[in-house]
Amino acid sequence: xxxxxxxRLVAEGxxxxxxxxxxxxxxxxxxxxGTPFEFNRVQLIRLIVVVGCLAITYAIASRAKxxxxxxxxxxxIFMGFIRDNAIEPVLGKAKGRRFAPMLYxxxxxxxxxxxxGVTPGLNLAGTSVIGMPFLLAMWTFGTYVYCGMKQHGFxxxxxxxxxxxxVPKPVYILLAPIEFLQLAVxxxxxxxxxxLANMVAGHMMLVxxxxxxxxxxxxxxxxxxATPFAGAFALGIFGFEIxxxxxxxxxFTVLSAVYINMATSESH
Numbered sequence: 001x002x003x004x005x006x007x008r009l010v011a012e013g014x015x016x017x018x019x020x021x022x023x024x025x026x027x028x029x030x031x032x033x034g035t036p037f038e039f040n041r042v043q044l045i046r047l048i049v050v051v052g053c054l055a056i057t058y059a060i061a062s063r064a065k066x067x068x069x070x071x072x073x074x075x076x077i078f079m080g081f082i083r084d085n086a087i088e089p090v091l092g093k094a095k096g097r098r099f100a101p102m103l104y105x106x107x108x109x110x111x112x113x114x115x116x117g118v119t120p121g122l123n124l125a126g127t128s129v130i131g132m133p134f135l136l137a138m139w140t141f142g143t144y145v146y147c148g149m150k151q152h153g154f155x156x157x158x159x160x161x162x163x164x165x166x167v168p169k170p171v172y173i174l175l176a177p178i179e180f181l182q183l184a185v186x187x188x189x190x191x192x193x194x195x196l197a198n199m200v201a202g203h204m205m206l207v208x209x210x211x212x213x214x215x216x217x218x219x220x221x222x223x224x225x226a227t228p229f230a231g232a233f234a235l236g237i238f239g240f241e242i243x244x245x246x247x248x249x250x251x252f253t254v255l256s257a258v259y260i261n262m263a264t265s266e267s268h
Contacts, residue, residue: 020207025129025200046126049112057108082107082253090257099260102143106136107253110195114245117203118238125245128199130192137191140256148263157263158183187259191252198248202241209234 031039060075068076087096087103113132117125127133148157162179163172213234 020204020211024124024203024207042124042126042129045116045122045124046113046132048122049116049126050109053109053112078108079104082250086250086254086257090254091261095261095264099143099257102139103253103257106140106256107249110136110252111245111249114199114248115242117199117245118206118241125199125203127195127248128203130196133192133195133199136195136252137188140191140259141188143256144259144263147260151264161263187255191255195248195252198244202244205237206234206241209237 025042027041029038029040030044031037060072063069064072082104083096083100086107087100090096091099110127113126115125116122117128145157148160151157152160158180161183162176164175164179167175
């Protein structure tokens with residue numbers, strides 16, 4: 001009954017309900033409109049997040065103590081979690097120490113960009129427009145290709161990636177192009193799309209349920225009685241989005257470590 005009544009009121013204009021759309025991710029320009037250097041709300045959010053990350057990191061590093069305080073402890077818990085569950089299990093201790101700075105940076109930057117989507121005043125993830133996920137995926141792609149070529153040589157690296165040992169030679173005719181496509185396109189493309197799609201979907205879900213709760217609250221109809229339920233559901237979605245923000249940052253970091261390990265290992 002409630003969904004049908006809500007749908008009727010929305011259709012008749014009885015509820016002031018904001019329907020999310022892709023236009024939310026392409027806001028009007030703030031500066032340099034119509035130029036390649038156009039600066040809009042998405043770029044502003046990314047700038048705020050990057051400056052905030054740098055400021056927090058500097059503050060923690062400059063005041064680091066043997067006996068950590070609260071903020072340092074939280075930071076170290078996250079670092080320990082990434083080290084013990086994403087870096088060392090995949091890369092081992094030696095290679096893990098080598099690539100730890102990059103992987104820590106990826107995790108905390110993606111997490112911060114994702115959490116911007118549930119931060120009051122920002123309300124849009126910096127990773128919900130393709131530029132940032134693509135840039136981070138290219139960083140991973142460039143790193144594992146460079147490290148693979150450095151270890152195996154130019155031709156040796158492509159042989160290492162596209163011609164796994166133990167496969168009958170005639171099968172390479174079919175397998176090598178597929179493996180090359182995976183190396184050159186599929187890995188970075190999947191990293192980009194996975195992160196982008198989750199952040200876009202999360203933003204739309206949040207907007208739908210929060211806008212619906214607000215619309216019901218001010219509808220002036222008997223639907224006001226459903227406001228606590230709609231609000232509780234919106235809070236549940238909010239909490240779920242925080243979990244997704246953490247999960248996507250972790251998955252991106254783990255997959256980056258896996259690809260680097262595959263490129264630098266002696267065999268698949």
